[in-house]
Amino acid sequence: QLQLQESGPGLVKPSETLSLTCTVSGGSISSSSYYWGWIRQPPGKGLEWIGSIYYSGSTYYNPSLKSRVTISVDTSKNQFSLKLSSVTAADTAVYYCARQRSMVYATGWGQGTLVTVSS
Amino acid sequence: EIVLTQSPDTLSLSPGERATLSCRASQSISSNYLAWYQQKPGKAPRLLIYGTSSRAADIPDRFSGSGSGTDFTLTVSSLEPEDFAVYYCQQYGSSPPELTFGGGTKVEIK
Numbered sequence: 001q002l003q004l005q006e007s008g009p010g011l012v013k014p015s016e017t018l019s020l021t022c023t024v025s026g027g028s029i030s031s032s033s034y035y036w037g038w039i040r041q042p043p044g045k046g047l048e049w050i051g052s053i054y055y056s057g058s059t060y061y062n063p064s065l066k067s068r069v070t071i072s073v074d075t076s077k078n079q080f081s082l083k084l085s086s087v088t089a090a091d092t093a094v095y096y097c098a099r100q101r102s103m104v105y106a107t108g109w110g111q112g113t114l115v116t117v118s119s
Numbered sequence: 120e121i122v123l124t125q126s127p128d129t130l131s132l133s134p135g136e137r138a139t140l141s142c143r144a145s146q147s148i149s150s151n152y153l154a155w156y157q158q159k160p161g162k163a164p165r166l167l168i169y170g171t172s173s174r175a176a177d178i179p180d181r182f183s184g185s186g187s188g189t190d191f192t193l194t195v196s197s198l199e200p201e202d203f204a205v206y207y208c209q210q211y212g213s214s215p216p217e218l219t220f221g222g223g224t225k226v227e228i229k
Contacts, residue, residue: 037218039218046207046220046221046222046223047156047164047207047209047220047223048220049217049218049219049220052216052218060215060216060217062217063120063215063217096163096164100218101169103211103216103218104151104152104154104169104211105154105166105169105209105211106154106156106164106166106209107166107175109163109164109165110163111162111163112163
């Protein structure tokens with residue numbers, strides 16, 4: 001059974017870089033049918049897509065975040081990662097990693113990890 | 120960028136009642152690219168419907184989706200206690216590839 005698990009610091013200082021990793025188990029990140037994405041949810045608010053990556057390394061980003069986002073993949077570890085630079089309090093959110101069928105919809109989600117931006 | 124507007128913001132219903140949730144797109148989208156998710160407090164969203172009307176694995180048949188063009192609907196035929204949650208619609212745009220979500224509809228117990 002597919003499982004996704006986010007990991008990384010729960011507290012990041014303003015202007016620094018947020019870094020998270022998603023470890024995939026129960027399935028291969030190199031599957032040709034899926035993209036792997038990051039989605040976030042500020043406390044009490046709705047969902048926002050951050051970006052997605054294919055196992056080959058092709059990436060797509062939310063235009064509103066594109067200048068600050070880097071998503072990478074490590075197929076040898078069955079992991080993909082998110083870096084978000086120059087964070088502010090507005091980046092405080094629960095960050096989810098997800099498996100996306102052909103990038104169209106998310107069929108599986110991690111449990112989410114809360115990242116707070118504060119000094 | 121396509122904007123998805125969900126209505127109502129909150130739906131107050133009793134168990135056993137029918138819930139009808141609306142998702143309206145700012146421009147026409149392919150029915151292949153519209154999905155619905157359910158989210159309970161403190162949990163990750165769960166895929167309910169993809170391709171406008173196809174139920175995801177293990178989703179009971181009281182959940183159904185319909186629509187085309189700019190207007191899409193999620194219907195829960197008879198609410199069970201576990202169905203009280205927030206529901207989000209989501210669309211996939213292909214040029215460039217991106218996902219957008221609606222603002223959500225909360226279905227609460229009346």
